[in-house]
Amino acid sequence: MSTPHLSSDPFAAAERRSPWQATMPPMPAVLPHPLPDTADVAVVGGGFTGLSAARELARGGASVVLVDAETLGWGASTRNGGMVLSGHGHHLGLDGLTKKYGRDLALALQAESVASVDHVARLGETEGIDADMRREGHLELAYTPADARDLEEISGQLAATGSSARFVPRRELRAEIGTDEYFGGLLVPNDGGLHPGKLTVGLAHRAIEAGVDVHERTRAVAIRPQRDGRVVVETSRGALIARHVVVGTNGYTDGAAPGLRRRLVPISSYVIATDVLDPGLLASVSPRGRMFFDTKSFLYYWRTTADGRVLFGGRASFWPMSDEKAAAVLYRGMTTIHPQLAGVAIRYLWSGKVAFTYDRMAHAGRSGEIYYATGCCGNGVALFPYMGTRIARWMSGGPAPAIAKIGFPLVPAPYEGRTWFLPFVGEWYRLKDRRKARDRAAVLAEAGPAGGGPAA
Numbered sequence: 030m031s032t033p034h035l036s037s038d039p040f041a042a043a044e045r046r047s048p049w050q051a052t053m054p055p056m057p058a059v060l061p062h063p064l065p066d067t068a069d070v071a072v073v074g075g076g077f078t079g080l081s082a083a084r085e086l087a088r089g090g091a092s093v094v095l096v097d098a099e100t101l102g103w104g105a106s107t108r109n110g111g112m113v114l115s116g117h118g119h120h121l122g123l124d125g126l127t128k129k130y131g132r133d134l135a136l137a138l139q140a141e142s143v144a145s146v147d148h149v150a151r152l153g154e155t156e157g158i159d160a161d162m163r164r165e166g167h168l169e170l171a172y173t174p175a176d177a178r179d180l181e182e183i184s185g186q187l188a189a190t191g192s193s194a195r196f197v198p199r200r201e202l203r204a205e206i207g208t209d210e211y212f213g214g215l216l217v218p219n220d221g222g223l224h225p226g227k228l229t230v231g232l233a234h235r236a237i238e239a240g241v242d243v244h245e246r247t248r249a250v251a252i253r254p255q256r257d258g259r260v261v262v263e264t265s266r267g268a269l270i271a272r273h274v275v276v277g278t279n280g281y282t283d284g285a286a287p288g289l290r291r292r293l294v295p296i297s298s299y300v301i302a303t304d305v306l307d308p309g310l311l312a313s314v315s316p317r318g319r320m321f322f323d324t325k326s327f328l329y330y331w332r333t334t335a336d337g338r339v340l341f342g343g344r345a346s347f348w349p350m351s352d353e354k355a356a357a358v359l360y361r362g363m364t365t366i367h368p369q370l371a372g373v374a375i376r377y378l379w380s381g382k383v384a385f386t387y388d389r390m391a392h393a394g395r396s397g398e399i400y401y402a403t404g405c406c407g408n409g410v411a412l413f414p415y416m417g418t419r420i421a422r423w424m425s426g427g428p429a430p431a432i433a434k435i436g437f438p439l440v441p442a443p444y445e446g447r448t449w450f451l452p453f454v455g456e457w458y459r460l461k462d463r464r465k466a467r468d469r470a471a472v473l474a475e476a477g478p479a480g481g482g483p484a485a
């Protein structure tokens with residue numbers, strides 16, 4: 030194996046942006062121009078959700094104005110891991126969803142999440158958007174033997190609905206991933222990965238071609254229903270009156286949508302991506318190109334990319350932390366799981382915001398004429414392009430999506446956007462992970478260096 034990517038300071042040449050942002054084609058040029066006074070629909074946020082909703086509505090003949098406080102794709106849509114994942118509430122499984130929402134709605138939620146993966150995978154065909162989509166499956170990795178038992182049970186629940194998901198026991202994991210750190214995994218073969226920058230740029234082009242009037246660097250500061258049923262969107266560049274509004278601001282939701290902000294907790298997620306690696310080294314990490322994430326509360330997620338990098342992300346802390354410090358934590362995590370990567374150079378490090386919800390479910394819904402899709406808990410790459418489209422169809426008289434039928438709980442703390450409680454929540458999750466780490470250590474010690482033992 031050649032070793033040109035080995036480095037004494039792995040971060041010496043790291044760019045502070047995502048590889049997607051560095052390698053995506055240019056966004057369509059949007060020149061500043063006056064904001065109109067009225068529109069059929071005002072869309073707030075120019076990521077997957079807003080762009081998909083805007084495109085669909087404009088194609089249906091509506092006049093659509095989209096405002097973004099920054100630029101198109103500035104938010105999580107060009108900073109994520111590009112993992113195209115099905116499944117709502119991974120911690121619950123289908124039985125957990127059934128307990129909460131009843132069997133019919135649980136099945137509808139599951140079907141909707143599978144449909145969202147199909148929708149994104151077909152965008153190449155339906156929209157001519159080539160985003161390097163590969164359906165090579167995702168593997169959720171059990172950090173403890175108890176987690177492995179849970180995943181095995183969930184795989185059985187999914188298989189009973191006709192899903193091709195299956196449990197991979199520890200003794201077979203080496204065919205899937207180059208590490209012995211895990212106790213089994215839930216494999217969902219139809220999921221996959223893509224280049225989210227290319228997807229965002231493609232969606233932006235389609236929206237503008239459909240006639241969407243885009244205004245960048247235009248922040249919505251208040252969204253107020255009027256007596257006549259229309260909605261005023263006050264922005265940093267003037268007010269706009271619309272018949273309907275779509276809010277697609279997810280982890281960047283601010284005081285313009287206070288009702289949503291009371292239900293969302295923005296959390297930073299941090300990522301590193303290596304230099305382009307030797308194909309043999311890459312295959313030693315991920316022989317089948319799967320998307321990986323583990324069952325810890327401070328979870329790691331990782332994958333190989335179409336251009337030959339390892340991308341490794343996680344929630345390094347609930348305390349505010351610099352991207353550089355988080356990158357060092359992630360590097361330690363990555364090389365603990367895959368010692369073969371020790372010394373590889375990091376080419377990109379970055380972060381972005383996800384929006385957690387109290388029930389750890391994504392949500393879509395409406396309040397009067399204000400529609401939204403938000404609260405991504407790790408499946409927004411598939412779900413939100415689909416939900417943007419579904420919301421648009423709902424607004425135009427189509428059926429409401431299943432996730433609009435579940436309640437959207439408030440964050441149970443006095444909270445108006447300053448997440449003062451996060452460090453405490455973080456400590457609680459850290460304790461949970463520590464307990465898991467102890468369980469794991471005990472089982473690994475019993476299993477011995479060969480990694481056999483009870484969980485094999």
Ligand SMILES: Cc1cc2nc3c(=O)[nH]c(=O)nc-3n(C[C@H](O)[C@H](O)[C@H](O)COP(=O)(O)OP(=O)(O)OC[C@H]3O[C@@H](n4cnc5c(N)ncnc54)[C@H](O)[C@@H]3O)c2cc1C
Pocket residue numbers: 073074075076077078079096097098099100101102103104105106107108109110111112113114247248249250277278279280281282283285298299300342380381382383402403405407408409410411412413
């Ligand atoms: C580091 C990271 C890794 C991730 N990895 C994955 C993954 O692998 N798989 C997966 O499924 N999901 C992943 N996600 C989540 C996924 O990226 C998001 O769910 C998805 O991109 C959200 O899209 P969106 O359009 O709703 O919001 P965003 O793309 O975040 O866009 C929101 C936009 O709203 C704008 N905005 C905010 N407030 C206002 C305002 N008042 N006025 C005007 N504009 C406003 C912002 O400027 C921003 O451009 C990840 C997220 C992050 C941050």
